[in-house]
Amino acid sequence: MNLRFATAVIEALIFASSEPVKSKEMATILELTEETVKELIRGLQQEYQENGRGIQIIEVAEGYQFLTNPECAPYVEKLKKVPRQPSLSQAALETLAIIAYKQPITRAEIEMLRGVRVDSSLSTLLERGLIQEAGRKDGPGRPILYVTTTDFLKYFGLNTLDDLPMVDDWSNNQQLAINLTAD
Amino acid sequence: MNLRFATAVIEALIFASSEPVKSKEMATILELTEETVKELIRGLQQEYQENGRGIQIIEVAEGYQFLTNPECAPYVEKLKKVPRQPSLSQAALETLAIIAYKQPITRAEIEMLRGVRVDSSLSTLLERGLIQEAGRKDGPGRPILYVTTTDFLKYFGLNTLDDLPMVDDWSNNQQLAINLTAD
């Protein structure tokens, strides 16, 4: 297949999908190697970038997606027909931060860390599809375990969970090494 | 405003809108004349056409919108055949169930029944074409009413809404539900 046309198809595929499209998927459709597809995408990304366009191709949740240029945001916001989501509350962000780094985790464990009940932020996060239930923990009461979703990655523009900001050694170390020094 | 940037904004506006955008609306947002906007759109259309891209800007009755290039259609088709859309979430399903049985219904009424905010499940359902807006309810704030679509019937294999299975004790519970809503 003509590479110029393959690039056009990739553009159409990324555009037409409502979810980020994986390079592997496009390779199958185009009957090309994933390497070639990735290279064509890079070319396409560059083209959009260099020409100061209003849209760009971003790698999100291990797939590719068209998004508007951030510089255009003040204008896009004025558009009537744009679905808007309210940003998350501080409480919801704290709950989400804990789930993101300590998943899978139970409600009681989250409450221990935040020091407050988290029912309402959990239901907000579930409703917005940023977290989901993932089975139950062994042990008394068999409490529900929560994990983050692909929409979580999309919402924060992350490619994988590894792109989460590092905070001290928390992300590496599930068990916190507390260094209690005597004063 | 720099015309190059104005073009980028137009591109972003057409892309981000859920419906075709009128040149007049864009002119207002950009504080440019409608003539200038139309001219910039023509330039943008030409750019996409000349370079054999996978997407193009098309003028339809209600305004401008992006569409994939018809030549790419066979490939886009393959993408659609892959079951990409994640199944409806429990939250979306519950919201849909309420709308199906209690339509027409406002968002506040659904939230009263589900006990949580339903913005995101409503927008998922709207996006998937399973529900639609149907006028406004009389009363304070004149809130939007939601109903299910003919696609909803189609996907669940129903001829009419009367084919929805009866739920036990429905009339009884409906009374309760109404009381709740009235609070």
Added chain:
Amino acid sequence: MGEQETYQIRLEVFEGPLDLLLHLIERAEIDIYNIPIVEITDQFLAYLENMQFFSLQEAADFLLMAATLMQIKARMLLPRPVVEDTELEGEEENDPRQELVERLLEYKRVKAIAAELQSKEAESLKLFPRAGGYFADQETAATSDPIGEVTLWDLVQAFSTLLESLVPRLELEGMPREEFSIQEKMESILACLAKQSQISFHALFTGQTSRPAIVATFLALLELIRMRKVGVRQDRVFGEIVIQRWEA
């Protein structure tokens, strides 16, 4: 506490007791590993007095922390048992503040991550995706499957489950709620003390089954102490706490 201070407190919203505690520690520029527990406990209680809670549950979260702080304070004030054999158990291992310090450090990390997520969110909200609903290619739109694996049965099931859950919820929300007014609890404590000269702290809570009832009783007691209507006495460490009429 001056006018200004009170005003400031009203403006501040704390995400919970740990958040308030961190705020106090940071404001005082105190070493988190060496919290002056007496001072911090007093400040925490002073804040608590002025805070407006949205719910009893929220108040209970803060009260629990107040109780924890007071417990640590008490343990710090008690003479430490003399360690006879010089084993490797370090002194800090016995520091009653240790668990609190660990929780505060963990919570500090949570806050830091939440702040990072918030800035990512702000960045990401500036990038708009192609709004769904309008399929680029109308013909292919028809073949897409908006419901996935969901069946009609799932839909009906979701609805009837919802209806079932509505009944108990209605009983909770729609029925006249059992009221736990602090005023009433205050009156009932005073009424009790009119009949007998003292009540044990323990007896005050016997028969109170629900969490809101217990919290209301506790708040009522605190209020009565503040108003100097009742006094509290504890004759020996860990002994029974006794509530009695305030005798001038």
